Amino acid sequence: xxxxxxxxxxxxxxxxxxxxxxxxxxxxxxxxxxxxxxxxxxxxxxxxxxxxxxxxxxxxxxxxxxxxxxxxxxxxxxxxxxxxxxxxxxxxxxxxxxxxxx
Ligand SMILES: [Zn+2]
Ligand SMILES: [Zn+2]
Numbered sequence: 001x002x003x004x005x006x007x008x009x010x011x012x013x014x015x016x017x018x019x020x021x022x023x024x025x026x027x028x029x030x031x032x033x034x035x036x037x038x039x040x041x042x043x044x045x046x047x048x049x050x051x052x053x054x055x056x057x058x059x060x061x062x063x064x065x066x067x068x069x070x071x072x073x074x075x076x077x078x079x080x081x082x083x084x085x086x087x088x089x090x091x092x093x094x095x096x097x098x099x100x101x102x
Contacts, residue, residue, distance in 0.1 A: 004070070005044045007057060013097050014039055017060050020093035026082055027065035027074070038066045042079045055094040056083050 018034045025032055040059045050057040059082060068074060
């Protein structure tokens with residue numbers, strides 16, 4: 001698994017996140033079995049927005065895309081753009097799974 005500065009996500013939350021995106025990698029948009037999906041934390045240095053709304057800090061990606069992200073052909077700007085373009089329902093579900101600090 002690529003080195004990823006993980007936020008504290010429980011195995012239960014991880015399972016729910018995979019269901020929220022319907023087992024679809026948020027980078028390549030292909031369907032993968034859950035064991036093939038991983039949670040990527042976008043930045044080592046979370047912004048205020050990411051702390052308030054942790055859903056903006058993670059991407060659910062397949063192992064191949066995850067390795068790709070860490071070899072950095074995928075800039076943080078691009079990763080954040082992917083988060084921004086999530087569908088309403090996926091964003092809502094992920095926020096429910098990862099409630100932010102109030
Ligand atoms: Zn992928
Ligand atoms: Zn990662």
